[in-house]
Amino acid sequence: MSETRLMTINMGPQHPATHGVLRLLLELDGEVIVKAVPDIGYLHRGIEKLAESMTYPQALTLTDRLDYTSGLSNNLAYCLAVEKLLDIAIPKRAQYLRVLLAELQRIAAHLLWIATHALDLGAMTLLFYAFRDREEILGMLELVTGARLTPSFIRIGGIAADIPEPFLPRVKAFVETFPKRVDEYETLLTENIIWKKRTQGISPMSGADCINYGVTGPVLRASGVYYDVRKAYPYSSYEDFDFEIPLGRKGDVYDRYLVRLKEMRQSNRIVAQAMEKLPEGPVMAVDAPLVTPPAKEEVGKDIAALIRHFKIMEEGFKTPRGEVYASIESSKGELGFYLISDGTNKPFRMKIRPPSFINLGALPRMIEGQMVADVVAAIGSIDIVLGEIDR
Amino acid sequence: MAKCTACERLREKFPEAVRGIEEFRGEILVTVDKGQLRAVMTFLKESDGTLYDLLVDIAGVDSGTESPRFLVVYLLHSMKYNNRLKIKIGAPEGAAVDTVSDIWKAADWMEREVYDMFGIEFSHHPDLRRILLPEDFSGYPLRKDYPLKGVDFDKPFPVCLEEEKGNQTDV
Numbered sequence: 001m002s003e004t005r006l007m008t009i010n011m012g013p014q015h016p017a018t019h020g021v022l023r024l025l026l027e028l029d030g031e032v033i034v035k036a037v038p039d040i041g042y043l044h045r046g047i048e049k050l051a052e053s054m055t056y057p058q059a060l061t062l063t064d065r066l067d068y069t070s071g072l073s074n075n076l077a078y079c080l081a082v083e084k085l086l087d088i089a090i091p092k093r094a095q096y097l098r099v100l101l102a103e104l105q106r107i108a109a110h111l112l113w114i115a116t117h118a119l120d121l122g123a124m125t126l127l128f129y130a131f132r133d134r135e136e137i138l139g140m141l142e143l144v145t146g147a148r149l150t151p152s153f154i155r156i157g158g159i160a161a162d163i164p165e166p167f168l169p170r171v172k173a174f175v176e177t178f179p180k181r182v183d184e185y186e187t188l189l190t191e192n193i194i195w196k197k198r199t200q201g202i203s204p205m206s207g208a209d210c211i212n213y214g215v216t217g218p219v220l221r222a223s224g225v226y227y228d229v230r231k232a233y234p235y236s237s238y239e240d241f242d243f244e245i246p247l248g249r250k251g252d253v254y255d256r257y258l259v260r261l262k263e264m265r266q267s268n269r270i271v272a273q274a275m276e277k278l279p280e281g282p283v284m285a286v287d288a289p290l291v292t293p294p295a296k297e298e299v300g301k302d303i304a305a306l307i308r309h310f311k312i313m314e315e316g317f318k319t320p321r322g323e324v325y326a327s328i329e330s331s332k333g334e335l336g337f338y339l340i341s342d343g344t345n346k347p348f349r350m351k352i353r354p355p356s357f358i359n360l361g362a363l364p365r366m367i368e369g370q371m372v373a374d375v376v377a378a379i380g381s382i383d384i385v386l387g388e389i390d391r
Numbered sequence: 392m393a394k395c396t397a398c399e400r401l402r403e404k405f406p407e408a409v410r411g412i413e414e415f416r417g418e419i420l421v422t423v424d425k426g427q428l429r430a431v432m433t434f435l436k437e438s439d440g441t442l443y444d445l446l447v448d449i450a451g452v453d454s455g456t457e458s459p460r461f462l463v464v465y466l467l468h469s470m471k472y473n474n475r476l477k478i479k480i481g482a483p484e485g486a487a488v489d490t491v492s493d494i495w496k497a498a499d500w501m502e503r504e505v506y507d508m509f510g511i512e513f514s515h516h517p518d519l520r521r522i523l524l525p526e527d528f529s530g531y532p533l534r535k536d537y538p539l540k541g542v543d544f545d546k547p548f549p550v551c552l553e554e555e556k557g558n559q560t561d562v
Contacts, residue, residue: 041523048508049532053539084416211444211470214497225470227445232473322415325466325477327447338450338466351450353466358448361500390523 006034009372013042017120017376020386022360024375031371036364040357043390051350055316056082057156059347064150066335066354067388070109072101072141073330075154080235081326081337082156085319088288093281094158095237100171100274101144101154102236102328103267107178108137109331110264117257117380118189121198126188133174133181140170157292158284168275175272182264189257199254203366203378206251213362217333217355219382222259223251229329236328240277241270253381260383290317316345332356332383354388395419397441397476405431420464420477428480429489435467435476436494443467443476446495451505455535459483461511465491487512508533 012023021042027035047066051059063074076098083090090098115130138148144163145151153160189195205215207223220227228245230238246262248255284292293312298305321343327336333355340349359382367378398412398421408427413420423431435443447466454462459481467476482488490513492498502513503522510531513519521528530537538544547555 041521041525044523046532049537049539087416212496214446214495214501216445227470232468233475323420323464323477324416324418325447325475334447336448336466338448338464340452349450349452351448351464353448357504358497358500361497365496 004029011375013039018379019116019384022379022384022386022389024363026372026375028372031373033367033370033372033375036367036375038360038363040360040386041390043386045391047391048350048352051347053346055345056319056347057312057316059350060155061150061152064152065387066352066391067109067330067332067356067385068149069112069385070105070331071147071149071151072105072145072154073109073328073335075152076102076236077326077328077330077335078337079154079156080328081324081339082319084324084326085322085339085341086156086288086291086317087320088157088285088291090158090236090285091282092237092279093162094283094285096240096274096278097159097163097283098154098236099238099241100271100278101141101159103270103274104137104141104171106267106331107264107271108134108141110260110267111137113260113331113380113383114185114257117383118195120376120380121195123189123192123195126185129181129184129188133178136174140167140174143167143170155284155292157288158282162283168278171271171275175268175275178268179265182261182268186261190261196254198374198377199257199381200252201250202253202374203370203381204250204252205362205366209365210251210362213365214358215333215362217329217331217359217383218256218259218263219251219359219362220333221245222248222255224249229327229334233327235326241273243267243270243273253377256381318343318345327353330355332385332388333359335388352388352391354391356382356384356386357389357391360384360389395476396472397421397435397443400438400440401431401434404434418475418477420479422479422481425480425482425486425488428478429491429494431478432465432491432494435478441469441476442471443469445470446491446497446501447475449498449501449505451509451511451533453509453533453535459486461509463488463505463511482511487514489514490516492516507531510534 007028009026012018013021023039025037026033047062051062063078064071066074111130111134115127118126142148144167145153205223207225210220210223224247243266246259248259293309294305299309319341321341323340325338327334335355336353338351339347342348367375401409408424410422435441445468447468450464452462461482463480465478502516505511506519507521507524
């Protein structure tokens with residue numbers, strides 16, 4: 001009998017298919033993975049520690065740098081937590097615009113995912129098409145927020161400014177063409193025999209397993225579990241919109257792909273509805289002068305407004321003592337912020353619940369017993385962002 | 392107070408372990424005795440009326456000067472009943488907390504992170520190592536007494552010290 005010798009190979013942290021600086025230690029028996037140990041933390045910046053030294057409005061800028069493919073979603077989750085702590089009401093127009101922006105951001109994040117995931121598996125063409133559409137979304141977001149990746153645009157109490165005039169016509173044009181674009185992507189992949197061979201039956205997870213590992217987002221839904229924070233704990237008026245939660249059955253890489261494609265279509269529907277139903281009114285909470293800075297015009301004319309502006313920018317504001325948890329459905333899964341306030345103007349503790357971190361925890365379970373060539377497919381299918389994992 | 396089936400069940404089943412139930416902004420926080428953690432968690436996950444099958448997150452907290460110094464907060468979600476619950480335990484400095492990583496697999500990495508950042512040990516954890524910080528890192532950065540910029544930010548890198556000594560290395 002020949003003896004079995006295991007071979008350990010090191011994948012990453014500098015590897016084109018690990019989507020950042022993820023390192024995997026793979027123990028192989030031939031081509032089969034016996035054990036996989038992820039090694040993370042290469043991008044650790046101590047965001048939770050930094051937040052403790054910043055005022056609430058300042059800490060917002062840190063959230064952009066978590067999942068840098070969907071900055072607006074991170075802003076939203078953080079603001080929801082602070083607003084819950086302060087117990088202030090957000091005007092409807094701001095809520096709808098938040099939904100609109102967050103859903104555009106979700107589409108952009110999913111497009112980035114499909115582009116890189118397909119590229120990892122050898123389907124390069126899609127990258128160019130997906131980036132064309134993503135570029136259009138980033139252009140629109142830049143028009144509104146002034147930034148492509150780190151917007152810090154959703155603020156505590158509402159959004160930083162109302163949308164400029166050319167924005168809605170551009171969104172309208174996008175919303176009309178986008179479903180056809182998704183159809184195009186589908187013609188490239190959905191029935192593609194190579195794509196199916198590389199994704200079907202790869203790294204499957206059952207629904208019960210996913211729940212046990214804390215997996216959320218499209219990966220969980222691909223296993224057939226109906227859990228989406230937008231439906232389970234609606235925030236920012238999501239209950240006003242009509243949309244479905246796509247589910248998969250087998251929980252393999254292919255199902256995750258299908259779920260995300262369908263999610264893009266649903267997000268597109270939400271964007272269209274938000275645009276159509278967009279109410280008039282202010283975009284900042286009106287009854288919280290201690291929290292929201294005054295309008296720009298006022299600052300130039302009124303000394304009291306100027307003082308208020310500087311006070312909020314310099315010192316922030318005090319929050320009531322207490323602890324809250326608020327979460328959203330980001331493109332990766334449940335993104336939550338757990339804030340503890342000791343009554344001062346800085347968070348006593350800010351715990352981030354990053355979906356990628358917890359989803360990645362299930363990676364060894366997904367790939368152990370699978371072939372080494374499928375590791376890349378599995379990593380791509382979880383859609384990780386290391387900025388969020390390492391914080 | 393909003394209706395809380397889990398609180399009632401817990402009061403009934405573990406009258407001694409439940410130290411307090413608070414509500415803030417509609418969120419329910421149950422403080423339980425550290426020694427009873429595993430029993431409480433198993434009960435919450437498996438009994439019919441609660442079924443908290445998703446462990447959303449585990450957060451470590453350093454309360455600074457208060458006693459017990461550390462707190463560990465568990466955020467739970469029930470898929471069936473669609474509600475959330477927070478369980479909090481206190482842990483004095485140096486005391487180990489029982490692991491829940493065999494109850495929820497998700498706790499494995501979450502507990503490692505708490506250990507990494509606060510130095511709270513989890514007994515019977517299968518693989519308690521640092522997760523985000525390098526293995527040779529000293530100190531626990533999210534403790535309140537750990538300086539924000541780190542302990543060695545104003546000290547030169549070892550490489551620079553070498554250069555000062557005149558042992559310039561080739562670049």
